[in-house]
Amino acid sequence: MSESEATPWKIGKQLDARGLVCPEPVMLLHRAVREVAAGEVIEMLATDPSTTRDVPKFCQFLGHELVEERREKDEYHYYIRKSE
Numbered sequence: 001m002s003e004s005e006a007t008p009w010k011i012g013k014q015l016d017a018r019g020l021v022c023p024e025p026v027m028l029l030h031r032a033v034r035e036v037a038a039g040e041v042i043e044m045l046a047t048d049p050s051t052t053r054d055v056p057k058f059c060q061f062l063g064h065e066l067v068e069e070r071r072e073k074d075e076y077h078y079y080i081r082k083s084e
Contacts, residue, residue, distance in 0.1 A: 007079060009067065012040030018075065022050040026058050029080070033064065036082050041067060044078040051076050 015032045017025035025046045032042050044055070052069075055078050059066040065081040 007041075007043075007068070009041045009079070009081075011043045011079075012036040012082075013042045015042055015044040017044060017046040017048070017051070019047055021048045022054060025051050026054045029055065029058060033062070033080070033082055038082050038084045040082055042078075042080045042082070044080065046076045046078070047074055049076075051078070055080070 013032050013036050015028055017028050020028070025044070025048055029042070029044055032044075036042060046055075055069065056066055058064075059080055063083040065083065067079040067081050069076065069078050071077070
C-alpha cells in the first residue's frame with residue numbers, strides 16, 4: 001500500500017498470510033489478535049480466496065470488527081479491530 005492510500009486508522013500489527021492456504025491465514029490471525037491491545041487494528045494480506053469467507057466469520061464469531069476488506073488483483077486486504 002502506498003502512502004497516498006494510507007488508512008485512516010493506525011495499524012497495530014501487520015500480518016502477511018500471502019501464499020498460505022486454509023486454515024493457516026485464520027490461525028495466524030487468531031495469534032495476531034492475542035498480540036495486540038483492544039482497539040488496535042490488524043492489517044492482514046492474503047491470497048487464499050477462502051479468506052473472503054473465513055475472516056468475516058472469524059470476526060463475527062469472536063466479536064472483532066472487520067473495519068474494511070478489499071481485493072486488489074489477486075490479494076485480499078483485511079483490517080480487523082480487536083474488540084474490548
